[in-house]
Amino acid sequence: MAVQALAPRSEPVRVMKDPLGNSFEYCYQCGLCTASCRTAFAMKFTPRQVMNLLQLGCEDEAAASGSGMLCTACYSCTFRCPRGVAVTDMMAAIQRLNIHRKHADRDIRRFYLSFMRTVERHGRFHEIEFMTRYFLPNPLLLRAELGVGFHLLTKGKISLNPAGVKNTKAMAAMFHKAEEIEGRL
Amino acid sequence: MSYVYYPGCSLTGTARECEESIQSVMRFLGVKWTELEDWNCCGAAVATGVSYLLSLALPARNLALSEKTEADLVTGCSRCYLNLIRAQHYIQHNANLKRDVNAVLAEAGIQYAGTARLRHLLDVIINDVGLDTVAEKVTQPLSGLQVAAYYGCCQGMWTYAQFDSTEDPTCFDRLLAALGAEVVYYPLKQACCGGTLSMSKRAVGAPLIGDLLLAAIAVEADCIVTACPLCTFNLNSFQNEAGRAKGTKFNMPVLFVTQLMGLAFGLPPKTLGLHRNVVPPDPVYRKIAAGAAASSAEAVASGTK
Numbered sequence: 118m119a120v121q122a123l124a125p126r127s128e129p130v131r132v133m134k135d136p137l138g139n140s141f142e143y144c145y146q147c148g149l150c151t152a153s154c155r156t157a158f159a160m161k162f163t164p165r166q167v168m169n170l171l172q173l174g175c176e177d178e179a180a181a182s183g184s185g186m187l188c189t190a191c192y193s194c195t196f197r198c199p200r201g202v203a204v205t206d207m208m209a210a211i212q213r214l215n216i217h218r219k220h221a222d223r224d225i226r227r228f229y230l231s232f233m234r235t236v237e238r239h240g241r242f243h244e245i246e247f248m249t250r251y252f253l254p255n256p257l258l259l260r261a262e263l264g265v266g267f268h269l270l271t272k273g274k275i276s277l278n279p280a281g282v283k284n285t286k287a288m289a290a291m292f293h294k295a296e297e298i299e300g301r302l
Numbered sequence: 303m304s305y306v307y308y309p310g311c312s313l314t315g316t317a318r319e320c321e322e323s324i325q326s327v328m329r330f331l332g333v334k335w336t337e338l339e340d341w342n343c344c345g346a347a348v349a350t351g352v353s354y355l356l357s358l359a360l361p362a363r364n365l366a367l368s369e370k371t372e373a374d375l376v377t378g379c380s381r382c383y384l385n386l387i388r389a390q391h392y393i394q395h396n397a398n399l400k401r402d403v404n405a406v407l408a409e410a411g412i413q414y415a416g417t418a419r420l421r422h423l424l425d426v427i428i429n430d431v432g433l434d435t436v437a438e439k440v441t442q443p444l445s446g447l448q449v450a451a452y453y454g455c456c457q458g459m460w461t462y463a464q465f466d467s468t469e470d471p472t473c474f475d476r477l478l479a480a481l482g483a484e485v486v487y488y489p490l491k492q493a494c495c496g497g498t499l500s501m502s503k504r505a506v507g508a509p510l511i512g513d514l515l516l517a518a519i520a521v522e523a524d525c526i527v528t529a530c531p532l533c534t535f536n537l538n539s540f541q542n543e544a545g546r547a548k549g550t551k552f553n554m555p556v557l558f559v560t561q562l563m564g565l566a567f568g569l570p571p572k573t574l575g576l577h578r579n580v581v582p583p584d585p586v587y588r589k590i591a592a593g594a595a596a597s598s599a600e601a602v603a604s605g606t607k
Contacts, residue, residue, distance in 0.1 A: 155455075155493055155494045155496070155510055156494075156496070156499065156506055156510070159505075159506040186351075186502075186503070187499065187503065187506060189347065189455070189494050189496055189497035189498070189499055190347050190350060190497065191455030191494035191497070192384070192455070192460055193455060193492075193494070196460070196463075196468060206350070206354075209350035209351055209354070209357075210354070212350065212351035213350075213351060213352065213353070213354070215351075216351055216352055224502075225502050225503070228348075228498075228501075228502050229348050229351050229352055230352065232346070232348040233348060233349065233352045233353075233356075236342075236343045236345070236349075236360070240342040240343065241311050241314075241341075241342060241343045242311035242312075242315065242343050242346070244315055244316070261504065262501075264539075264542060265539050265540070268539060268580050269316060272318075272319075272577075272578040272580070273318065273578065274315060274316050274317075274318050274319075274578065275315065275316070276314065276315055279314065279315065280314075282340055282341075282342050283340050284410065287409055287410040287411065288342065288410065290409035290410070291356075291359060291363070291406050291407070291409045291410055292356065293409075294405060294406045294408075294409045295353050295355040295356045295359060295406050296353070298355060298402055298405060298406070299353060299354065299355050
């Protein structure tokens, strides 16, 4: 089978398989994903090229290109794919390679991890805590956000004491269990 | 029909104006709901980039909580809706995934059975309340106001697949038309606003927002109306940055759908959170007032005939 001939060189990351069956192996390179993608213009490798790289077993090259970090998860490509490939989930898998193998830009990586850490601790997003975690290691980033920050504060859109879930210990336990099952990738 | 309402994190924080208008308008329409007790973050657009399993388990916890209430789970946030329906869909079609998700949920003492009924706010307004009822409640018709209905991306695809066309949804246009507004043809109605890139990678995010604003100007819209809190936040907050990327200056009012509905129902702007919008919606007020003056002058004129 052609699909087997395209079997990736390296062990494919488990979660790159679409849970509903269709993986990047089914891609026939039509490019409808790239045509549907609003951020493809800024990617080193477009979604179609990323699918091709995965078919060739070059997942590290795909991750190093940073293309995955530009996916906004709008799901247009996934909805339109004539081969039923969950392109968005594949791009997310590349993001995880970036985040966990530390390929990603340090600031973007911290953006993701700070967000999830905040949710792990409270069960909900917590603006102040997130901003402390994200901006403190690189306060220069704040410069670009002054306008937005000023607006959010003056319009009363940042709650200083937001609510969380009742049992935060159980929330943390959920995060640990997920990590245990997945082995983090 | 009974509902539980899932606000989600942005509606309680950075999108407070959306939340205020949703509550005011739904109360006005006579829709009763209670807030989903002990809800948690759905993982936004971030969880998939960190953990595949958590990106399903976080929304599944909310679905499981709603199952206990046996009511329809309603959300006004497109990203929450997308994450919830994605989890529902994937878990339904994959037994292994369901086992893993429930193993995670077991840590919080709950299980997801798969019976939750998920509804989008627009779905409830359009299909349960109904456009006829909406039109009846209008006291301040928006005649003369040209609006661009911006469906947004995850809206257009996953959401509208449930009750409208995937590639060319029209329900939002019909809702705004029921308010008396003039809905202009807006070619980028389903183009993604860039989501979190406006914050994490501005050089890419800003021009995307600029394109949406330029398109609205090109079709002579007085304002853009959105159905997603993140779109509302992006299109409102980054007009300066988008203007710099496109070499122009933007001052386009961007309203959340229930904010415009509230104006048509004659609700006070403050109860609709309109004072929290970054771009002041004053041109919209003026246009509505002008439209009202014109139609009453018309009524007087036809009366004297």
